[in-house]
Amino acid sequence: MPGKLKTAEGEERLSAALAWLETSLGAPSKLIRKLQAEDGIKLAGDRLRLRIFPPRVSQYTPYWHELTVLYEDEFCLVVHKPAGVKVHPDGAGQEATLVNMVAALYAERGEQAAPGHIHRLDEYTSGPVLFAKNEYAQLKLDEAMSRKSIGRTYIAFVHGIVSRDLKVIDKPIGRDRHHSQRRRVSPTGKPAITRVELLETYPAASLVRLTLETGRTHQIRVHLADAGHPLIGDKLYGGKTDELPFQALHGERLIFPHPLMGDDIQVDDPTPPVWDRLKKRLAGLS
Incomplete structure (x- = not known):
């Protein structure tokens, strides 16, 4: 009820409410200007009505x-x-x-x-x-x-046994001038940071959790391939496709601030069934 806010001398109630919208609620100034232009902001008594839907x-x-x-x-x-x-x-x-x-x-x-x-x-x-x-x-x-207030966590099956000492990959990523679809680690590329956590190992593969601090194109795929552990199924970056015809990469968790309330929302996404079958094959159980 921003209509109850105290106004400065000579200040209109609507002006005080608009200032509250931007400073207290954190409403985007671009949206406030648009709502003003479209008559989408009204004070109804002490209540502020916004046409945001x-x-x-x-x-x-x-x-x-x-x-x-x-x-x-x-x-x-x-x-x-x-x-x-x-x-x-x-x-x-x-x-x-x-x-x-x-x-x-x-x-x-x-x-x-x-x-x-x-x-x-x-x-x-x-x-x-x-x-x-x-x-x-x-x-x-x-x-x-x-x-960078939206957090994304991934899991991936990669070739080879990943060392527990591999915790952070901090290498810039740029375009590969020899291949239009590929990216590569490059001194002249944009900063890229991937955090790595080893979860499980198999005879010739590992399951890792990956957290992005930046969001470069193909970042996880490029970083893991550069570390000598291309994703299983990722033919573009050196992975073998005999176990899976596409990269074994899954978004495990998404955390984002709610646009109105501001509190963090955590959403987990279970792995698809193909992952269970792949895990059994890598472990030699099928």
Whole structure:
């Protein structure tokens, strides 16, 4: 009820409420300006009313496919992305991407919302993907992403026995001028830091947990390959595909600050069934 705030001499109640929005609530100034221009801020007695849930039209064609919802409220949606599904179209006209599936989910419910993804995963990396359900959430979560306030933890099966002394990989990553799709460790690249925790070992492989402090393209894949432990199935970076035809990389956990309340939301994503089968083969049990 910011309408009860004390105002300075000569200050209007609405001006005081707008200042409260930006300083106390942390509302993005860009959104405040837009709401002012569209008459979306009103004082009703002592209460402040904001039009932050206007209908939004999705730019993506709905594609109906079963989705696993890991977390949802009025501001955020987190869904599991299976391996082999792109997060969004890349210009080739695909409609079977994650954003198309989320658009279909909203359409099926009759929700006038547009799927705004906050981060991406590689096509063949499974795990949780965070979506904003309104513009307020989009701006706040984009800010959190730029501040590196969104934590992402992954697990991966890699070739070889990883040393317990390998805890941090701090090497810059840049483009590989000899291969348009690859990245590589390069002195002239952008800073990249990956934290490594050894979980299990097998006769010729290891299971590791990886935490990103930066978000470079293919960061985990590049860093582990450079350390001599390419991901199983990652042909692009030297991994063998006899056990799995794509990289054995899964987003285990996502932690993000709630766009309105500010408290941390933790979302865990269980490993897909193919991981259990791979684990048995690596252990020589099947």
